[in-house]
């Protein structure tokens with residue numbers, strides 16, 4: 335069935351590349367967007383300090399991981415200088431903060447979600463029109479933010495692919511984890527996994543570098559090893575494949591779609607960006623038929639655990655449609671924006 339896919343000629347590749355760069359440039363936050371986020375964070379920091387003088391707000395998630403879109407939300411972790419871990423926190427810190435935030439004229443759509451896996455306060459900052467959420471001691475998320483940021487620094491194509499897959503998830507309605515789908519964090523991990531495994535690889539497994547160092551260094555945060563090779567500027571010294579893959583973003587995008595529709599055996603294997611070895615669902619005792627995505631630091635956490643079978647099929651169908659649209663219809667219609675294609 336797949337062999338009838340049209341051969342991608344040079345003209346089509348150029349067109350797909352243009353779509354990739356268009357999406358990238360349209361979605362990238364401008365310096366004004368970045369400044370707006372910084373000012374909003376400073377405002378919140380000042381406001382929160384009135385209640386908790388030793389509070390620190392730290393941005394994480396896509397605002398800091400290199401894959402932030404223009405209108406991405408603000409993910410904020412609240413910590414206190416006087417408490418080194420969340421376990422030492424006095425009860426009710428988040429609910430007191432919620433009451434305090436309700437008094438602020440500039441904050442609207444305030445929602446306190448106390449019983450979630452990670453309790454949060456959601457808000458809209460009216461003057462900047464930025465939405466976000468505040469969680470307590472989300473330290474591992476701060477670490478995975480740094481890991482993703484390091485990957486995004488390796489090559490511009492990593493960022494382009496990240497923006498494309500996020501846009502794809504949004505346009506195809508497959509990016510809302512609260513509706514049985516996958517989060518944008520999951521899609522970024524799927525993209526990184528593909529870029530580690532394409533030939534030659536575009537990115538290494540940073541958590542397994544330098545290959546010659548045995549044992550690898552360890553850095554423990556909340557009982558997890560969050561070590562990864564951070565010196566991206568010196569990557570060529572420790573990774574022989576650096577810059578060997580010279581494919582264009584469009585070629586990589588089509589290969590990505592092919593990888594997840596044809597090559598990757600999602601019934602038996604796990605999307606795992608921390609390992610150079612293939613990871614079997616069986617060895618993790620994850621008896622699921624749908625995509626399983628391993629958290630890079632919390633190895634027993636399947637980030638795809640909320641994915642329904644129906645949605646899994648729908649996601650694969652979306653990958654297939656995207657692949658056939660990009661390799662045939664795009665040329666026929668001449669449409670040059672991803673949204674236009676859909």
Ligand code: ATP
Nearest residue numbers: 395396402403406407409475478479517518519637
């Ligand atoms: P977006 O631009 O769509 O907001 P994002 O990467 O910020 O992308 P969020 O859903 O806002 O995605 O999540 C914020 C951050 O929280 C992620 O970047 C990741 O660091 C962390 N995170 C999200 N979901 C999980 C999860 N299930 N387990 C661990 N960390 C998570």
Ligand code: MG
Nearest residue numbers: 395396407409
């Ligand atoms: Mg976010």
